[in-house]
Amino acid sequence: MASAPTSKYNSHSLENESIKRTSRDGVNRDIGEALPRLPGETRITDKEVIYICPFNGPIKGRVYITNYRLYLRSLETHLEFSHGVRGLTTWSQLKDASLQDSALILDVPLGVISRIEKMGGATSRGENSYGLDITCKDMRNLRFALKQEGHSRRDMFEILTRYAFPLAHSLPMFAFLNEEKFDVDGWMVYNPVEEYRRQGLPNHHWRITFINKCYELCDTYPALLVVPYRASDDDLRRVATFRSRNRIPVLSWIHPENKTVIVRCSQPLVGVSGKRNKDDEKYLDVIRETNRQINKLTIYDARPNVNAVANKATGGGYESDDAYHNAELFFLDIHNIHVMRESLKKVKDIVYPNVEESHWLSSLESTHWLEHIKLVLTGAIQVADRVSSGKSSVVVHCSDGWDRTAQLTSLAMLMLDSYYRSIEGFEILVQKEWISFGHKFASRIGHGDKNHADADRSPIFLQFIDCVWQMSKQFPTAFEFNERFLIIILDHLYSCRFGTFLYNCESAREKQKVTERTVSLWSLINSNKDKFKNPFYTKEINRVLYPVASMRHLELWVNYYIRWNPRIKQQQPNPVEQRYMELLALRDEYIKRLEELQLANSPKLSDPSTSPSSPSQMMPHVQTHF
């Protein structure tokens, strides 16, 4: 009896979850087919196929393709576990046998597809050797076998290619067709003026400038920038000539008390000859002078020293001691986008479809993924510590200042400013440091683009989210959001259902009228906030988080990278969170009831100062000292 499965144990339960989610959002369902559809989603075709599930073997099913998703439902209810518990088989075999359960469902947004290949030819022999191989961006591959007769594969291949890679076929991305409606408008979440005002800007050292209103100063920066009060617009223009892609140093964040700042930019155009630029030198000095506590400015170059030197050959470089004598320069040894891409590829190799079991930890080490995470976190910790304890203003750049720089500034801001640890605060952080400052989402992710081998693709944003997850593991009470929040952001980083991550920079987004023509991911999240809340969250102002960036304390994010493997599913959804939510809800209910009772008996119990019912008094406040 005790073995009766209590949870739906489907190897794709996350996808089931997304069905639940979409249906709550008011999704239409074709009644006959049980195919979930978003408003604006249209059905293109359907076909009988065999899904070669790497965990359960071949499964016959019907696949539906819409302009948004690939949806597969298995035809027979599958593999009850009565078979094969004969003699004592191995533990994992037995467990697999117990996993099979009802119809299998696969729900894949076409946006996650990075590559579609034909496998086998018309004359291929052997069972299920003819069909399609689909490589996805979210750590899995899909394989379908089809019947060899009647061009069935060609149709499916062409339709999938068309809708998964709309750019190559002059088709719009689904985000522009999506007609979903939400109660809240996610595009309203980030308002740069409000965000800078929250930081206390402008003040007498820093001003807001609209010099980039038409993206003339720098086409990859946002329209609104915060710069030193003492630098004129002409100064800015001259500095822009000396910075790669005109990405001049501008303010990202200011410390509420000591007024030190985090400034971001791209590399200076020093070149082989070691060019100097008086305006740039003066400009950095002006930034330094906004802080009177320390007479040095700290520059963090995210790259390894050798790479920074090598960049001189292509006209780039770094700030030399003689030219910038009031600045200290440190290299943070974070590798470039190509190294990160290859590292993640290796992670996928050891986790999908099968987890490398013998020497798991050594194979994990050989991917170097956690080591890169460690370096990014270490760099961000240094930035945060310099600003907070070192009382020095900090300039952060890498080469172009849109990958590693975004990682460092956003993580440092997350450590320093508790506001960004709330759900909306985090959305603002992403919107500000990543989206508005021109992290090239379109190039890094390759939205709707068929060129799967593009050297511009790289999991830089994923790496940032992984760092956030590592922090949330180490500080379970510090973040308002939970793991599901981070995962849904990553899911829609690829899905193309929302406009949030489309295009490379603000100017392109404006040209395409993204905010008018598409829905924001934050609309979905903010109208469903409870689902993404961390029950352990304790709001604390002014607490700086310094995560431990030692390898001993970093873990592979199993619930994300290995989520397709049914054998690790056990811990989802996190039962502690569930239980805790229940307790919290119960408590709130009792507090409310108590208040009502007290109101009813108010003559006796009206003294508010001694009333135990006030929620703020009941709320335990936890403090940790650093």
Added chain:
Amino acid sequence: MEFSELIRTGQAQAELLRGPEMPPLRGTLCVTGHHLLLSPGPQATPDLWLLLLRSVDSIEKRVAGDAGTITLRCKDLRVLQLDIEGVEATLDIARSIEALSSLESVITSFPFFYRPKGLRLGEAWHFHPPERYYKRVARETRAWRLSEANEDFSLCPSYPRAVIVPRAVDDDALALSARFRHGGRFPVLSYYHAPSGTVLLRSSQPLTGPQKRRCADDEELLRAVLAGARPGARGFIVDTRSAQAAKQARMTGGGTEAKAAYPGWKRLHRPLERGRPLQESFVRLVEACGDPEQSMDRWLSRLDGCRWLSHVKEALSTACLAAQGMEWEGACILVHGAEGTDSTLLVTSLAQLILDPLSRTMAGFQELIEREWIQAGHPFQLRCAHSAFSHTRPKHEAPIFLLFLDCVWQLGRQFPLSLEFGEGMLLALFDHSYASPFGTFLCNSEKERCLCEVRTRTHSLWSGLNQPKEQRKLRNPLYVPNPLAIWPSVEPQSLRLWQGLFLRWTHPPEPSEVAWEKVWQIATDQEKTEGSQPTDSASEPQP
């Protein structure tokens, strides 16, 4: 012998460093018969720092100028440094600690002197007698009886006085079976699985020897086990050695059950590491965790190389195998290795935690440890004489009980609501099994405990732990009784290093403790307002 002969100095001025996160303590250092004391003076808080000398695993002294430094590595994996004024004083204190921390005599150990306020001697020792478990079994089936054939420990010196055996087998047959088993450990009942009516047994290896001897009474005993379960029931013998090791054991008089001699029983070999390799794995892991080297780019392969997590994986999967045999196959399971006092107990106790909801309660877990480890004759005195820091070559030391605790921790991590006790309980058990003011983990067997009068002259750990003030540390505030079996995932990516233990003293002030405290507050608030038990609506997902 008087302790005063071993204490070479009265006192000295010293400064104590307790790791990166704690402020140093300065004061007067003093060695007593069982403790090292540091008194920082009456104004300081806390006004006294105390270390049980028994918990010192290794000691290292260095002198320079007119001062000295003593580094104490403790059995709970803590590293302490004492800076002492005066060379003589340093050497004297070091020598005193060395002598006093390695005293072998049980009856002069601290538990025989420890008389805490609020506890009465003899209390709690009768919390978990074997008879009590028999009563539970007897409610379900008549096939088993409580035998007192071992009343005077003559059948088996490492068994308790009373054991549970098949009703159909009389005491004379038990005596003969005992003579056919290593150390006299004939098959006895470890756990009765009521839902399937099957049983878990444990024993030691049969003494078949090179001539492949047989013993009719031993064979009859196992036949009676199957007959008592249900007609046609089958059995599995889980041998915790490899097939080859079991075969080799014949050369030294041991061996394994011949197929033909035990109809209905099938043998499975699941080799588990024990003894020296396990101890070495533990030492390497502790070394890696304590390595102050900051560049840890080889950390994961080093962790892999320690093989500790593979031992965890093997132990859990063998326990799963035994548990499945009962729950899914309806088969009886006999577990043994060679001596039947180490990996055997690891497997039987873990299998019970997986299957038996009662063993996952606070009281049930204590009973499980008392019954399956202490009374079952795990030689704690030998295995836990030293922990990971000792310089002496290990003789009988092996962290098999720690491995058990680690496996339980993994279960708790995967099923965070299903255990009534929390990490604090497991840490306390680890600490007390290596050095304790309580008598529970003293000696190697019931026989020795009787000789030393442990039960009447020392306090039981259970009475210490069950005091109300300890509960918040030990219990799991989110516990919800789960009537189902809990099948852990044993894939390598599902198993974690137990940071709470292995990085306990190097980890910065633990934010997870903050979360723990918060959960407690909410849970108690909720109980206060509601005044009743939480609902059981949140049961955990099952694979």
